Amino acid sequence: MISVEEAKHIILNSTQDFGVEEIPFIKSVGRILKETIVADRDFPPFNRVSMDGIAIDFNAFQKGQREFKVEGIQPAGSPQISLQNSENCIEVMTGAVLPKNTNAVIRYEDVEIKNGVARIMINEVLDFQNIHVKGKDRKVGEILIEKNTIISAAEIGVFATVGKSTIKVAKQPKIMILSTGDELVAVNDKPEEHQIRRSNVFTLVAALEHLKIESETSHITDDKPILKQKIAQFLNDYDVLLCSGAVSKGKFDFLPEVFDELGVEKRFHRVAQRPGKPFWMGETNACKVFAFPGNPISTFVNCLAYFYPWYYKSVGVKTKEETAILTEDVTFKPNLTYFLQVKLSDKFGHTLATPIKGNGSGDLASLVNADAFVQLPKTEETVYKQGEVFGIIKYRL
Amino acid sequence: MISVEEAKHIILNSTQDFGVEEIPFIKSVGRILKETIVADRDFPPFNRVSMDGIAIDFNAFQKGQREFKVEGIQPAGSPQISLQNSENCIEVMTGAVLPKNTNAVIRYEDVEIKNGVARIMINEVLDFQNIHVKGKDRKVGEILIEKNTIISAAEIGVFATVGKSTIKVAKQPKIMILSTGDELVAVNDKPEEHQIRRSNVFTLVAALEHLKIESETSHITDDKPILKQKIAQFLNDYDVLLCSGAVSKGKFDFLPEVFDELGVEKRFHRVAQRPGKPFWMGETNACKVFAFPGNPISTFVNCLAYFYPWYYKSVGVKTKEETAILTEDVTFKPNLTYFLQVKLSDKFGHTLATPIKGNGSGDLASLVNADAFVQLPKTEETVYKQGEVFGIIKYRL
Numbered sequence: 157m158i159s160v161e162e163a164k165h166i167i168l169n170s171t172q173d174f175g176v177e178e179i180p181f182i183k184s185v186g187r188i189l190k191e192t193i194v195a196d197r198d199f200p201p202f203n204r205v206s207m208d209g210i211a212i213d214f215n216a217f218q219k220g221q222r223e224f225k226v227e228g229i230q231p232a233g234s235p236q237i238s239l240q241n242s243e244n245c246i247e248v249m250t251g252a253v254l255p256k257n258t259n260a261v262i263r264y265e266d267v268e269i270k271n272g273v274a275r276i277m278i279n280e281v282l283d284f285q286n287i288h289v290k291g292k293d294r295k296v297g298e299i300l301i302e303k304n305t306i307i308s309a310a311e312i313g314v315f316a317t318v319g320k321s322t323i324k325v326a327k328q329p330k331i332m333i334l335s336t337g338d339e340l341v342a343v344n345d346k347p348e349e350h351q352i353r354r355s356n357v358f359t360l361v362a363a364l365e366h367l368k369i370e371s372e373t374s375h376i377t378d379d380k381p382i383l384k385q386k387i388a389q390f391l392n393d394y395d396v397l398l399c400s401g402a403v404s405k406g407k408f409d410f411l412p413e414v415f416d417e418l419g420v421e422k423r424f425h426r427v428a429q430r431p432g433k434p435f436w437m438g439e440t441n442a443c444k445v446f447a448f449p450g451n452p453i454s455t456f457v458n459c460l461a462y463f464y465p466w467y468y469k470s471v472g473v474k475t476k477e478e479t480a481i482l483t484e485d486v487t488f489k490p491n492l493t494y495f496l497q498v499k500l501s502d503k504f505g506h507t508l509a510t511p512i513k514g515n516g517s518g519d520l521a522s523l524v525n526a527d528a529f530v531q532l533p534k535t536e537e538t539v540y541k542q543g544e545v546f547g548i549i550k551y552r553l
Numbered sequence: 554m555i556s557v558e559e560a561k562h563i564i565l566n567s568t569q570d571f572g573v574e575e576i577p578f579i580k581s582v583g584r585i586l587k588e589t590i591v592a593d594r595d596f597p598p599f600n601r602v603s604m605d606g607i608a609i610d611f612n613a614f615q616k617g618q619r620e621f622k623v624e625g626i627q628p629a630g631s632p633q634i635s636l637q638n639s640e641n642c643i644e645v646m647t648g649a650v651l652p653k654n655t656n657a658v659i660r661y662e663d664v665e666i667k668n669g670v671a672r673i674m675i676n677e678v679l680d681f682q683n684i685h686v687k688g689k690d691r692k693v694g695e696i697l698i699e700k701n702t703i704i705s706a707a708e709i710g711v712f713a714t715v716g717k718s719t720i721k722v723a724k725q726p727k728i729m730i731l732s733t734g735d736e737l738v739a740v741n742d743k744p745e746e747h748q749i750r751r752s753n754v755f756t757l758v759a760a761l762e763h764l765k766i767e768s769e770t771s772h773i774t775d776d777k778p779i780l781k782q783k784i785a786q787f788l789n790d791y792d793v794l795l796c797s798g799a800v801s802k803g804k805f806d807f808l809p810e811v812f813d814e815l816g817v818e819k820r821f822h823r824v825a826q827r828p829g830k831p832f833w834m835g836e837t838n839a840c841k842v843f844a845f846p847g848n849p850i851s852t853f854v855n856c857l858a859y860f861y862p863w864y865y866k867s868v869g870v871k872t873k874e875e876t877a878i879l880t881e882d883v884t885f886k887p888n889l890t891y892f893l894q895v896k897l898s899d900k901f902g903h904t905l906a907t908p909i910k911g912n913g914s915g916d917l918a919s920l921v922n923a924d925a926f927v928q929l930p931k932t933e934e935t936v937y938k939q940g941e942v943f944g945i946i947k948y949r950l
Contacts, residue, residue: 181740185759186950199918202746206915208803231775231805233735235747249803251736251847253747264802293916300918308949309759310920313849316752317917321740338630339648343578343718349599350632350650355713362582362706378628405661406605406646408628450648452710481902505878505904505942518603519690520714521596521697523707545902552705553583553950 157426159534160461160493163437166423167462170439171470174327174395181315184307186368187325188471193301193311196318198291203254205230207286210267210274211258213242214283223275230255245274254287261286304472326471329395331364331371333357334387336402336411337450338378355520356400356448356455363459363551367467371398378408388418391443398463401450404434411447412436420445428534429493431517432458451517457495457529460549480509480530480548486540493534497526500550509548527552554823556931557858557890560832563820564859567836568867571724571792578712581704583765584722585868590698590708593715595688599633600651604683607664607671608655610639611680614673621671627652642671651684658683701869723868726792728761728768730754731784733799733808734847735775752917753797753845753852760856760948764864768795775805785815788840795860798847801831808844809833817842825931826890828914829855848914854892854926857946877906877927877945883937890931894923895945906945924949 158166176190205211212224224245230237232251239246239257246255254261263286266278294300300314307325315323340354341347357373364371374390376383383402390397402411403425412425415438422438429435432454436447444466448458468475480500488494498509509530514522528550532540540546555563573587602608609621621642627634629648636643636654643652651658660683663675691697697711704722712720737751738744754770761768771787773780780799787794799808800822809822812835819835826832829851833844841863845855865872877897885891895906906927911919925947929937937943 182755182758185762195918200915201744201749204915206913208801208806229804231735232803233737233748233775235745247804249805250801251734251749251798288913288915293912294918301921305921306949308924309756309763309853310923310948312759313752313756313853313917314921316740316755317750317849319740319743319750337648338628340630343713343716346716347598348632351630352598352648353714353716355710358579358713359706359710361579362709365582366706378630401648404605404647406629407626407644408646409605452714456706456710476899478899479902502873502875502904505876507899507902507904515690516603516685518597518601518685520710521592521691524698524702524711526707527705551707552703 157428158424159428163424163427163435163462164465167437167466168469170423170444171466172395172444173470174329176324177327178322178324181312181320181323184323184325185309185312187307188473189301189303189305189307189311189323190326191324192299192303193314193318193320195294195296195298195300197296199294200288200290200292202236203290204288205248205250205252205254205261205286206288207261207263208250209248209261209263209286210245211239211248211255211261212245213239213258214260214281216243217260217276217281223273226269226272226274259284259287306473328369329470331369331396331398332390332394333360333371333373334390334397334399335373335375336378336383336399338408340375356450356452359452359456360398360400360459363456367464378402378410380410380414383410384414384417387414391418391420391440394443397443397445398459399445399447400455403436403447403449415445415447428491429495430490431495433492435462452520453514453517453523456523457549460529460551461495461531478548478550479545480507480528482530482540482542482544482546483508483510484542486511486532487538488532488540489538491534491536494532495529496532497522498528498530498548499526500528500548509546554825555821556825560821560824560834560859561862564834564863565866567820567841568863569792569841570867571726573721574724575719575721578709578717578720581720581722582706582709584704585870586698586700586702586704586708586720587723588721589696589700590711590715590717592691592693592695592697594693596691597685597687597689600687601685602627602645602647602649602651602658602683603685604658604660605647606645606658606660606683607642608636608645608652608658609642610636610655611657611678613640614657614678619673621673623666623669623671656681656684703870725766726867728766728793728795729787729791730757730768730770731787731794731796732770732772733775733780733796735805737772753847753849756849756853757795757797757856760853764861775799775807777807777811780807781811781814784811788815788817788837791840794840794842795856796842796844797852800833800844800846812842812844825888826892827887828892830889832859849917850911850914850920853920854946857926857948858892858928875945875947876942877904877925879927879937879939879941879943880905880907881939883908883929884935885929885937886935888931888933891929892926892946893929894919895925895927896923897925897945897947906943
């Protein structure tokens with residue numbers, strides 16, 4: 157049995173690059189950018205009017221002139237016009253190119269226009285006021301978005317602005333999610349008394365959807381030859397197998413044997429943690445295998461605590477550790493890392509973690525009442541104190 | 554001009570119920586649950602073995618018996634068998650029904666099995682140990698998931714478990730996102746010097762995708778009759794119009810007039826905030842109109858600060874306010890609410906907000922460097938101090 161830290165270390169040393177694909181920019185939210193986005197021109201690309209009003213020659217104002225004949229209009233989207241007479245003005249619209257020979261914009265609120273003459277009602281005007289100067293935000297060629305960014309709505313706007321209608325993103329691994337266990341029936345079926353419905357695979361499908369990974373699912377009964385045959389095929393066809401169940405000490409927990417017989421190199425089996433101790437991990441050249449214990453909370457927390465970091469490192473993303481403050485003492489005697497369900501709340505900029513009482517790793521419904529796990533490290537002490545800070549793994553937005 | 558608080562108040566009093574639809578449970582992540590999910594049977598549905606090992610009659614152990622002949626096997630997924638002789642035992646697997654006439658499970662680690670006889674190697678065994686008792690987590694009929702929950706992977710597993718292959722969720726509003734402005738060209742086009750590419754509508758599409766709302770986009774040139782004709786159609790065909798641009802004081806900012814002429818009842822125009830002051834909001838019986846100013850950051854922050862809360866309240870979700878601690882003094886003189894871009898970080902359970910220097914509401918690229926806005930309230934003071942706590946609006950996961 158290895159520690160959580162060792163298990164993480166092994167997994168993070170076993171990451172894999174799945175390559176790059178090009179997709180429409182508008183489909184890329186949540187994907188990982190695999191190119192550097194640079195400014196295709198200056199930002200803004202011209203001296204841009206930033207208030208509706210009039211554009212003047214600042215020198216005329218400086219010399220005391222307050223009334224300016226309106227010489228023309230410069231709307232947004234029109235080619236630049238020129239102020240012909242420096243004692244006149246041009247009406248300008250937000251987003252327009254600043255007219256030639258002008259260098260200050262006075263907003264409509266500070267101007268009175270009558271009979272084609274604009275009178276400026278204020279006494280202070282600054283050189284270049286209300287002008288967003290060409291190249292002020294970014295120069296052509298400057299980096300706007302770094303490679304390996306997780307794409308959000310903010311990046312989508314930038315892609316559009318620089319004309320990237322398609323972008324390069326990390327290809328997603330091809331993943332099969334596999335359940336075993338003769339007690340499981342389909343969601344549509346009515347279980348006999350000794351049966352339950354399949355649920356873990358769907359939790360995993362949803363957890364992968366959060367990473368924008370589409371996955372497939374399959375169920376195999378606890379029959380070793382069938383398991384072996386199907387898994388041999390999956391090892392060939394997929395980049396990653398996520399399994400749920402059949403890794404503990406039961407008489408029908410065939411997975412570790414099957415993997416061994418199929419040449420999957422075991423990296424570890426059993427991690428000093430609760431829930432999810434019987435977690436098995438291994439790999440072939442072509443396929444990584446994460447075999448999670450079958451209890452619902454074990455499967456879920458192992459996916460979040462191990463598969464997520466493995467995925468993020470594989471696609472080049474550096475994740476930030478998040479922490480929270482325990483709101484009450486937690487007593488836990490086993491010498492194991494304890495992933496405890498908590499409800500998070502925010503109070504004056506502090507993130508508080510309140511333990512949710514569940515009935516152990518089988519209590520799927522208790523996940524609904526929580527929104528994260530707090531990771532309480534393996535220690536000789538049995539009490540984690542109120543006010544102490546620990547790492548958290550969130551599973552809600 | 555009204556305050557941010559008044560604008561929010563008006564918007565939250567103008568929410569709308571879009572009804573309910575039934576969808577496959579596996580497609581429901583991020584949607585809002587519109588039914589109560591109850592336990593269809595006890596959880597667990599039977600006395601469930603929670604460790605691989607042997608099941609015995611606890612009384613026999615109590616009387617000092619340590620060796621038990623193995624009478625049979627109870628795998629997971631098999632109908633319950635019975636222990637025939639209370640001095641024997643049954644091998645049991647995790648997830649199996651506890652055999653009749655047994656009431657304690659001793660895990661394999663604490664047992665030695667030789668020639669069909671299991672010898673218990675420990676001296677302490679508890680009544681009902683390693684048995685997850687029928688109904689312990691939830692009783693049949695008990696509420697598992699409340700109505701109006703935002704669905705995450707955790708809920709997906711519960712839907713599966715109780716056999717809800719389809720579930721009722723809030724219908725999404727039908728939304729048209731509309732850009733105006735003659736300076737805008739398509740993402741695929743090469744802009745002339747006085748032009749820029751359309752970007753706000755795509756930022757909004759992505760921001761709605763975050764809410765699992767699919768939307769459509771349209772662009773209309775700054776031509777009042779065309780605007781009027783198209784918007785009349787959109788007001789008929791959509792539940793919500795999100796507009797970007799043409800709401801300020803420019804000569805071609807036709808939207809407020811057009812809405813007025815089309816009988817859209819104005820709720821407000823201009824909010825005491827930066828960025829995004831010229832925000833216009835109104836409604837007909839059938840359609841809500843959020844007309845955001847056209848600067849990229851104005852559009853984005855208004856969508857997050859007003860449309861998001863409007864949507865969540867419309868579909869029945871109570872959102873939690875989030876806060877963060879300013880890491881440096883911020884000076885801001887105008888008597889306006891200031892939505893300032895910040896980079897969030899987490900330190901010992903504290904959420905820190907570090908201001909990101911941008912060049913005003915046109916500086917789209919600066920959004921990439923931040924991950925939230927901090928909402929600095931309108932005040933006579935001009936300095937918001939390091940260490941003070943303010944509400945935040947996040948836009949990354």
